[in-house]
Amino acid sequence: MLDKLEMFIAVAKIEHFGKAAEHLGITQPTLSTGIKTLEDQLGVKLVFRGSRYGGLTPEGQSALAWARRIVGDARQLRDEMRFKKHGLAGQLRIAVIPTALTWAAQLTAKFTEKHPKVRFTLLSRTSIEILSMMDNLDVDAGITYLDNEPTGKVSTEPLYREHYMLVCRKDSPFAGRDSVGWKELEGEKLCLLTPENQNRRIINRHFREAGVTPDAWIESDSTVVLVANVEDSSNWLTILPADLAIFLSRGKELDLVPLTGTSTGPLVGLVAPYREPHTPILQALLGAARRMSCVD
Template identity: 50%
Template sequence: MFWLSRALIDKLEFFIAVAREQSFSRAAEACGVTQPTLSAGIKQLEETLGVLLVNRSSRFHGLTSEGERVLEWAKRIVGDSRAMRQEVRALKSGLTGLMRIAVIPTALSMVAALTTPFRAKHPGVRFSVTSANSHEILQGISNLEIDAGITYLDNEPLGTVRSLPLYIEQYRLLTSAGSPFADNKSVTWAEVGRIPLCLLTPDMQNRRIVDQLLASTGGARPEPTLESNSVIALYAHVKTGQWASIMAEKLVETLSIAEPIRSIPIIEPQAVHQIGLVVPRREPMTPLTATLFAEAKKLIAPRL
């Protein structure tokens, strides 16, 4: 059937790239072709379907209403085509290929517990692990840019993905000896809100959660003295002894906190959020995704 031809799949890939990049030149670069080749492919796709897909003159001006609908079909067809080719390869020579995973910064420390046993069983698989915010992860899955993500499951809408809870995120104050609350066994969110903090940037869901918790105490939401999208940068500042931060408990465990840094549980209100694996909602799952999902089930915390 015409939609399974390699030539048409290529044109659908071009179209998905144009919609994602909102630029013909960037889409061509992402697809590894020249801009004239990509533009000709889009034009041929429009002629095949008999509709205009892209509003354009010499530049991209958005998709037409028909283009928006075709985009959904294009993602489905290209996704199924990739899944079919991957399954055929797996049947022929075992599981191989690249597994692309995007992870929120606070969960990066646990990815090795997932990728290491996976690769031990399937040495032909390579991994690409990138740090991303929760919105970028969902967009990456929708745009076929990643195969899976690890993100929050219970705080903001996930859309049409399949999810699997892995563990509960809790929060700690990281500070240094001699600073306020350094000798406390625990602190409240109201107390934390009274000291200067360095925090993740506002585009991170962890930051939005922290802001909500600080605001819930009835006090004014404090302005952080430093923002970064890197937890390593935050930790480096805490190590100077001049800064404090709020970090996820699992991340703190990985950092192996030692004196003079203090890691103090934050209570009142007790705050927990679910972290889990998200993958495309597609049946059947690709062999790579299905195998990752199976490995992830073995990591589920007993309390979940």
């Protein structure tokens, strides 16, 4: 039944039989037969379907929560057995908000020094996507904001608080200053992350608190693109968390100026699906995050 539950989860997530089959590496008839077999075993219809996918039935919605739990437990059992035989080994998939990628690199580097048999896949995603991917068992953990928007029932380990820097060229009027206020950026040409990123929503809130509407001339889901645009023109400015700003500006003709006049920055940390106990590899990862945290 486990393979049928995997098929059901894939269909519910992708909402298309053909694409779900492709994702699983099987044929569409095999997928359809698997879903029908699962329905026969459970005695209920799980999916509305005619010529195409029509959504989950009410019974399917309830079954999806069970399917995720059962498949998650099965993967946990596999990881437990691997640990008993080989120690900490395997693959960890972590989705990370774009502004926390440098912290993700630090965490994985420290972890693999101690546990060299563990491999990582790091994916840049929005905070909403991270929670969805954990629900769908597409990733094992995430690095995201902890206190700005709801995260649901997850295990958390705080890593740091975001503090913002204005990134400008060295020939910008703002260069060389000790600080700059949010209100001073009214009317300036800004390069900012796209609105689906929680970082952008936080930055918009800081502008609103200062009585300013940000003028975003360039939007991107890549912080590298934001910095590249600033580097190319003295007219552009961007705003990034301090650690990421320092990393992306290294070796470039750019200046970083602290932004002032805001309350305590948002908390960012490691999140993992809530389970007691966690798998040994996730427990070790949460412990590593706890040791490198700089939150008081």
